[in-house]
Amino acid sequence: MHGDFSNITFSPERGYSAVFALQGRVGLDANRNEQTALLLHQLRGALADLMGPHAGPAGPALGFAVADPAVADFTIGAGRYYVNGIGVENPAETTYAKQPHAVLDVGGADRLPKGSYLVYLKVWERHVTEVEDPTLHEPALGPHHPDTSSRAQVVWQARAVPVPTGDVPVETWVADWIAAAASTEHRGVLQVRATRPHEADDDPCTAPSDAGYTGENQLYRVEIRSGGTAREGASFAWSRDNGSVIYPVLASDGPVVQVSTLGRDRHTTLEVGQWVEAVDDAVSLRRELGRPRPAAPLRQVVDVDVDLSTVTLDAPPPAIDRRRHPYLRRWDHTPPGKSPDGAVPVTEAQAARKDAGWIPLERGVEVRFLTGERGNPHRYRTGDYWVFPARRTLGDVIWHHPQGRGPHGVAYHYAPLAVVEGDAVTGWRTSFALPLTHGL
Incomplete structure (x- = not known):
């Protein structure tokens, strides 16, 4: 993220679970930001372990249902979904062309493929400052006062990619495509x-x-x-x-x-x-x-x-x-x-x-x-x-990787939603149901 940070210190391989502030010491933005990163890493890891790579709550809260395919559009249902433990929510039913986190040219480069295609969910985090969201500025500080903080925003986009014709089963192709899209190998060292x-x-x-x-x-x-x-x-x-x-x-x-x-x-x-x-x-x-x-x-x-x-x-x-x-x-x-x-x-x-x-x-x-x-x-x-x-x-x-390392980001996460072929929609979402517990 392009933030004005002194350092980015979170490193999951170190196994840290908390950051402790010491009395009388200088406060650093890096320490506070690492504490947030630790909590998010633990929470999202636990959710992914419980739900798998992608799933949503069973029932009406299960979101991102793909329906009503048309020549140039389809609807995306309201509700929640989790991709690698990252929660995303669509507050109201929308369409491919009007989804909130994408600026699309549906008549040009973003036109839906002809024939059958896979609709998938792409999820990542972007950095948001007062420039992108003016409501983050505190008016009491005056219009020219420096910003005090920024935000990480979870972005979701419903995208489409053609399903090739051939002897490979659709199930195999979809699984291979999602794995390849999310792969972090060979991205540079x-x-x-x-x-x-x-x-x-x-x-x-x-x-x-x-x-x-x-x-x-x-x-x-x-x-x-x-x-x-x-x-x-x-x-x-x-x-x-x-x-x-x-x-x-x-x-x-x-x-x-x-x-x-x-x-x-x-x-x-x-x-x-x-x-x-x-x-x-x-x-x-x-x-x-x-x-x-x-x-x-x-x-x-x-x-x-x-x-x-x-x-x-x-x-x-x-x-x-x-x-x-x-x-x-x-x-x-x-x-x-x-x-x-x-x-x-x-x-x-x-x-x-x-x-x-x-x-x-x-x-x-x-x-x-x-x-x-x-x-x-x-x-x-x-x-x-x-x-x-x-x-x-x-x-x-300060560089702790003498042999080199791959990029720190951006981390993209993918989940299949549906395969569309003409007017037919085959759903690929999965759901989970929390077990009921009873007192002894």
Whole structure:
């Protein structure tokens, strides 16, 4: 999530069950956020163990029934459902075209397939700030006071994919398709390094003279921009602030964009030469997120007018619709001169080649993408990311995976709802019933 966090410390393999605050100590956002993550991990894990990978409560509360298939639409029933322990709820019956968490082009790219197709549920969490949801702002703090918190929103979308004809039974194909969609294998492996000093300086304002990293305390984010394999042109961007520096858009006229703020301080100001991403609700809920398809090209800032709060980009951004809460997100990378999407190409190297393939970010921080196995190349997904902190007093990054690791997210979860063939609907939902207990 693109939040303004000092660190993201939750790690399920450590087996922690609670975070204890100590008296008289400094309070950290990372500690409070880890406590929330621990509770959610335990709760969702228990629900998944009890219900299986996907199920809902037996009876009228069982939601997401697919019915009334038409040429270009179908209905989605109200109720609750659980996918890998994550609860989703549809408060009222809706249709494929009008479902609340998707911005669809039902006459174009999102047109339902011809013939038989599988309707499935896709579930994940997205980060929501005051820009996406203005009701999160406390009016008593004033219109220009910094935000105090953000939210994680569970997003569900009903999607459709054609069922191929052939000798493979539909049951087998559906199970294989869901497993492949949810698979986390071959999505990329990243290594991170910076030269660690022999001894750290105790002064928090001074970096050691032999430090490999000489920047400030940052939370770096490496995010895939264009998916696919490295050979197909996968690319990435990076941010020293976890991609959290954004500028709400008020209006646009071609390449000139008016924003509500150009940054609250010198660290978050927008400057000529930097690269930005135009984002709105349609982008954050975009269909290609999580698939090997490219995101929209990044735009470079060519002029900034502080008096008018306008930014001139090297090319017009996508159409601005104020109802979709648009903003510009700043990235801190420098792409090569001929980059087609304004991002940095993914280049891979073998782990055995100790000093090969490292890509410099800044101030001694370097990253490296490792090659996949022969016949199973890494297929990067648009929106997948890695995060890691860098600390000035250490003169180093904090990275506990010397052999590299797969992306920290985004975690997508899938469940089959129904197979539609003409006017016939074959349901694939499962249900559970809690057993009745009686006192002794």
